[in-house]
Amino acid sequence: MRSSDHAAVNLSIVIPCFNEELVLPRTAERIAGVLEDLCLRGRIRRSSRIFLVDDGSGDSTWRIIEQLTDDGWPIVGIKLSRNRGHQHALLAGLHQADGDAVISMDADLQHDPAAIEPMLDEYLNGHDVVLGIRKSRTAESWFKRTSGTLYYRMLKGMGVDIVPEHADYRLLSRRAIAALRQFGETELFLRGIIPQLGFPTAKIHYQQAERAAGESKYSLAKMLGLAIQGVTSFSAAPLRFITLLGVLVSIASLGFSAYALWIRLLTDTALPGWASTVVPMYFLGGIQLLCLGIIGEYLSKIYIETKRRPAYIIEKVHAGEPRPSRTPSRRHRAAREAVAG
Ligand code: UDP
Numbered sequence: 001m002r003s004s005d006h007a008a009v010n011l012s013i014v015i016p017c018f019n020e021e022l023v024l025p026r027t028a029e030r031i032a033g034v035l036e037d038l039c040l041r042g043r044i045r046r047s048s049r050i051f052l053v054d055d056g057s058g059d060s061t062w063r064i065i066e067q068l069t070d071d072g073w074p075i076v077g078i079k080l081s082r083n084r085g086h087q088h089a090l091l092a093g094l095h096q097a098d099g100d101a102v103i104s105m106d107a108d109l110q111h112d113p114a115a116i117e118p119m120l121d122e123y124l125n126g127h128d129v130v131l132g133i134r135k136s137r138t139a140e141s142w143f144k145r146t147s148g149t150l151y152y153r154m155l156k157g158m159g160v161d162i163v164p165e166h167a168d169y170r171l172l173s174r175r176a177i178a179a180l181r182q183f184g185e186t187e188l189f190l191r192g193i194i195p196q197l198g199f200p201t202a203k204i205h206y207q208q209a210e211r212a213a214g215e216s217k218y219s220l221a222k223m224l225g226l227a228i229q230g231v232t233s234f235s236a237a238p239l240r241f242i243t244l245l246g247v248l249v250s251i252a253s254l255g256f257s258a259y260a261l262w263i264r265l266l267t268d269t270a271l272p273g274w275a276s277t278v279v280p281m282y283f284l285g286g287i288q289l290l291c292l293g294i295i296g297e298y299l300s301k302i303y304i305e306t307k308r309r310p311a312y313i314i315e316k317v318h319a320g321e322p323r324p325s326r327t328p329s330r331r332h333r334a335a336r337e338a339v340a341g
């Protein structure tokens with residue numbers, strides 16, 4: 001149990017918003033209502049805030065945010081200088097939020113606000129990371145559902161540690177955010193980084209709703225970008241694949257070369273110039289792929305090192321209060337005195 005059991009928690013909610021003028025007032029009202037209720041029941045502190053991050057919207061999103069804050073809503077508005085994409089907007093919010101626990105969610109109410117309190121419970125039970133898991137995705141299109149499921153499977157297959165059906169609805173404790181700051185990379189795929197943090201983690205299941213208003217802000221291009229980000233940020237498997245291909249083609253080309261030589265030397269069906277053309281072709285093809293693969297291996301090392309990820313994250317340090325009689329110097333001194341005496 002955390003000490004915040006006694007003193008209520010300062011909770012922050014981070015919501016990235018990109019052209020969300022149609023849904024934002026509704027979302028703000030709904031989330032503020034949840035916070036007010038938790039506050040009245042003494043579960044969170046009055047200082048709890050909603051951090052709305054305007055990710056360079058072209059519509060009236062920022063004006064709405066300013067209006068809401070001016071009207072006295074528990075909101076802090078953060079405006080990014082330009083559209084940087086959902087993951088960056090989210091990170092900006094996480095860095096600005098001052099809560100003991102910070103929950104990130106989408107602006108369109110697809111992430112059920114009813115899950116906020118269970119997440120808080122898990123935080124108070126000692127979890128630093130609480131992941132929101134979609135129970136079903138019936139509210140989404142067939143394309144989004146199927147491509148999503150296949151993508152998660154592919155990432156798993158490449159050895160990326162990723163939690164299925166978890167988007168960016170999650171609670172992070174202050175120290176989990178501090179650990180996240182140690183990840184130096186600017187190109188982010190938070191869903192992949194969070195499992196790397198370790199720390200006690202819990203899951204909360206929620207029903208994914210339909211977008212409350214407006215259109216999806218994740219265009220196909222943005223979705224593809226995020227998908228590629230997920231693979232290239234966490235796996236050198238595609239590079240390794242080139243090496244494997246190189247080895248296979250090299251072996252095959254040796255076989256073909258032997259076959260071409262056999263035709264040329266031991267049969268009389270060979271066309272003039274055929275063997276001298278195809279043998280080097282196969283051979284060079286294989287060698288080239290193999291070399292590319294070797295370069296890929298080194299590239300993957302550089303790629304991993306340039307990320308400058310923390311080598312480790314310390315969760316706790318435990319040390320007792322040393323008693324004077326147990327300190328080595330005293331013991332040694334006592335032993336020396338005993339021998340001398
Ligand atoms: N979003 C953002 N920047 C972008 C695209 C999206 O901040 O460039 C936000 C958007 O406002 C929403 C969240 O990311 O709060 C998820 O976007 P959306 O709901 O449109 O994605 P979908 O649910 O369709 O995948």
Ligand code: MG
Pocket residue numbers: 106108110211216
């Ligand atoms: Mg959505």
